[in-house]
Structures are given as structure tokens and as C-alpha cells.
Amino acid sequence: MGIKKILVVDDSPTDRYLLADILGRNGFEVDTAGNGKEAIEKIRLNRPQLVLMDVVMPGKNGFQITRLITRDPVMKDIPVMICSIKDQETDRIWALSQGACEYIVKPVNGQELLSKIAAIG
Template identity: 60%
Template structure:
């Protein structure tokens, strides 16, 4: 399945801007959410082809949001890549256990991000 629409879930305006810029320059259509709750709502309503999920956010964190999305029948087919500053091996393992298909540590490398997305298509 080609990836065209990507949902970026991140509470940092700077990180959202940086990620959206990378993705739009690469030709993707991007929508954003400011937190886990909004990310879940937008995933359910907009059905993106991919979700890039931050972890450290107020309210519902990225691990909880990823777990909710990957276990919900209506969104379980949408791949989630965790994109976070949490770079410990245990963080990565936990993120993958929540249902993420990949895990990237910030600061994001634009080329690596685009390669990981292309690998999913």
C-alpha cells in the first residue's frame, strides 16, 4: 500500500513544523495532532496511511496512544512509527510492544525518516 497521507502526533510545535516540512517536501500530505487524544481522534476520522507518534506528551502519552490505535479494530491496520527523544533500548522495546512498526530517536535524520517510510510502502 503506497503511503500518501501521514499523521504527525507531537506536542512540540517546533518538532511538528520540522517533521511536516520534511514530509511535505517529499510529497506527502500531512495532518497533525498536538497530543495522544487528538491523535487517536484524527486517526479514526482521517484514516492516514501512517502515523508518526511522539512519546512524551501531556495526558495520554505516545505509548498509550499507540497501544490504543494498534488494538482498535478500526485503526489497527495503520502503521505507527514512534519518533521520540527516549532512546534507551528498554524504551524501544516497550514502544514495539505497544504495536509500533518502527522506532526513531530524535533529533530525526530526514533521510533516515524518509527511508523508513519508503520501506513500509
């Protein structure tokens, strides 16, 4: 099938822009959200094929939103890749235990991101 439609969730406008730019230049349809509440609304409305989720955000963090997505009967089939500055093995393990399918560390290497997306889709 291949992933074409991605939602980037990050409270940093700069990170949202950088990720959307990498993805857009490589043929992906990209939407963005600045927090978890907005992300849930956009997921329900637009049904992305992948969610690229930051961890540290105001309100509910990315781990909490990932858990919500992956345990919701309507959204659970949408894969979530965590994209975070947090680079500890415990963060990776916790992300996967919350339902994330993959984990990538910022600053993001474009080729690594594309490779991980290709492996998911």
C-alpha cells in the same frame, strides 16, 4: 501501494513543524495533532496511512496511544512509527511491544525517516 498520508503527533509545535516540513517537501500529505486525544479523533476522521507518534506528551503518552490504535479493530491496520527523544534500547523494545512498527530518534535525520517510511509502505 506506498504511503502518502501521514499524521504527525507531537506536543511540540517546533517538532510538528520540522517533521511536517520534511514530509511535505517530499510529497507527503501531512496532518498534525498536538496530543493523543486529538490524534485519535483525526485518525478516525481522516484515516492516515501512517502515524508518526511522539512519546512524551501531556495526558496519555505515545506508548499508550500506540497501544490504543493498534488494538482497536477500526484503526489497527494503520502503522505507527514512534518518533522520540528517548534513545534507550528499552524504549525501542517497549514501543514495539505496544504495537509500533518502527522507532526513530529525535533529532530526526530526514533521509533515515524517509527510508523507514519507504520500508513500511
